[in-house]
Amino acid sequence: MDEVSRLNGWSIYQASQTHDVFIRELVLGLPQPLRDVFVLSRFGGLSNSQIAERLGISPKTVEWRMTKALAHCAAQLRR
Numbered sequence: 001m002d003e004v005s006r007l008n009g010w011s012i013y014q015a016s017q018t019h020d021v022f023i024r025e026l027v028l029g030l031p032q033p034l035r036d037v038f039v040l041s042r043f044g045g046l047s048n049s050q051i052a053e054r055l056g057i058s059p060k061t062v063e064w065r066m067t068k069a070l071a072h073c074a075a076q077l078r079r
Contacts (some may be wrong), residue, residue: 026076033070037062 030038036055040046041062046054048062055062 026073029076030069030072034065034072037065038069041066049072 010046027035027038038050040051040054041048048059051057051062052059
């Protein structure tokens with residue numbers, strides 16, 4: 001592997017690490033009820049009905065919390 005390829009690989013690795021840290025901080029910045037719904041949906045792959053059952057809340061509450069979580073994330077990305 002030549003020097004340029006090795007350095008480009010390092011840049012991609014660093015960018016990936018930076019991205020991972022940013023996403024982690026973004027998710028951890030959510031209020032707990034919003035974070036629970038967001039994580040179960042986006043990282044756990046659960047449906048709104050499954051999340052509602054697991055958390056003991058209504059599916060409409062899941063929808064509301066997810067809407068708020070996505071709005072919070074979008075606002076943070078615009079900063």
